[in-house]
Amino acid sequence: MATIKISAPTVSDVLASALPNKTTFYFDTDLAGFGFYRTTAGTGTWFVEYRPVAGGSKKRLKLGRVGTLKASEAREAARKTIAHAGLGKDLAKDRSDERASGTIKELVEDYIAGKDMKQSTRDFYTVTMKTHIQPHLGAMKAVAATRVDVQRAHMKMTKTARYSANRAMALLSAAYVWGAKRGYVPEGLNPAAAIDKNKEEPRERYLTGEEMVRLGDALREAETIGIPHKASDSKHAPKEKNRTIYGRHVTGAIRLLMLTGCRLREILNLRWSEYDEKRGLLMLPDSKTGRKTVVLSEAAQAELDGLPRLGQFVIAGRSAGLPDEQPRTDLKKPWAAIAGRAGLDDVHLHDLRHTFASVGAGDGMSLLTIGKLLGHSDAATTQRYAHLHVDPTRAAANAIAGQIATALEGK
Structure with a gap:
């Protein structure tokens, strides 16, 4: 163990010297607990040592590689870690918990397996997870993901499948809500909740x-x-x-x-x-x-x-x-x-279902009847065919306006 005034020049001098025959630690003379160590391979790593406010043994937290982090950046990170420890926040424990937590892939898979849903829905979710979520976010720790991480992943998914990217975000958000209720992730953590999704236009293709x-x-x-x-x-x-x-x-x-x-x-x-x-x-x-x-x-x-x-x-x-x-x-x-x-x-196969509805609407059948034939549980779903439902509406308009016109003409 050695004590030096850590700065960019002094660290460069150490790394340029002969390789040590064992890992050597260097502590800063100004900030107690801050330092770096050099391995026998010559690699340097920043660290900070501190004692948790709750007591116990001293802990050491790696801050990053020398060369990746500048000396000034590592010093500031060490200062914040020591300050957090003084307030009772143990960053080393937080990192340990983070490493021990499951990945996003595991969270979504547990949600798909544990949530009560139809088999067809389960199959769709499984494909969505494997095709879209796993390649971009699967290996990331569920508690470590941020909204920025998820938004970037959504943008990458969008390049190949705009609508499927939105479905993937809905699945991920649902998995976080489910996981929070069961202690898989902290309550309130849901990086997929506020994602800017792609605008979707309802598909309207009916056979003539x-x-x-x-x-x-x-x-x-x-x-x-x-x-x-x-x-x-x-x-x-x-x-x-x-x-x-x-x-x-x-x-x-x-x-x-x-x-x-x-x-x-x-x-x-x-x-x-x-x-x-x-x-x-x-x-x-x-x-x-x-x-x-x-x-x-x-x-x-x-x-x-x-x-x-x-x-x-x-x-x-x-x-x-x-x-x-x-x-x-x-x-x-x-x-x-x-x-x-x-x-x-x-024409997609699902457009045949739309065609069935459009023929009914065009022939003047009520939207209620069409909804029953299609098996819609929500009447609002059938409203997408309202613009095709012209003849009954025109007939009603003619009946009402006809009476008014007659009155205006004094007949």
Whole structure:
């Protein structure tokens, strides 16, 4: 141990001298407890020693590497540490607690595993965590993250997925709230709560009558002679004369999405046992909004009745009929091929649900009725179709204004 007046020149002289045969400590002559040590490899590290106000043994806190921190910066950090210790704040303990705490990845995973939620929601959260949160924030200690850290991560996520970046922030914020209630993080700590999120515009894409005709043609072609084969077509579908044929369960799923207004997973997870043929109903036990009854049209029921029954699920997947049968996971590749053939490359599968609602609104059905058909739990959700609901509103305006005009004319 040596005592020197620590400054930039004196430290440089020490580091330029011959390597020590053991770690050597140098203490400052002016600020008690402040110093640096040099290892046998020549590396210098700033530190400060202090005794907690509550008593106990002396503690040593590393401040940073010599060269990374200037002598003046290290001295100021040491001074603050000693001052905090005098006020009862133990920075060494805080750092120890921080190292012992879980990471953001662990916090979000515990939230997903421990929170009561639907399996579909759990799956979505898991993908969001792995795809967006983990790459940018996963290894960071949950108690150490700041709003600035999270905002920067959100900006990076935004470069590849604007809306998904917002969903990731909502998930992270919920995980912090949940974690605070269970002591995972300090109460009130939520660096994702005040993030500036990306502005979102509701998607409004509805098929026109002419587009529905083209889609119908493409569906018939897909299940008969097949869609002209492209490299991106499914490798699991049979090829005939450079065309890809898609079975009735694929085309049937797409038709049912259009004819019922159901969500994709409601159709893909639909079991034959949930289909009440006599009453023309689907009795869904666990939709996005809970238990749901879908009233089937004659066209939808005819589509269901025309599908081959290969297993417990209406839309048969690869494991249809097997003991461990699972529902089909998605329709992405078949839809891309069929929609592309119909010239509807900008149409998403969920837009078929919007189309169902838009046709109803355009025909003058009440928004209440449309909301019931779609299974909306909140009437406000159906209001997005209000601007399409023109005819009944115009009829009401004509009735009211007609009476007023008649009165004004003295008739």
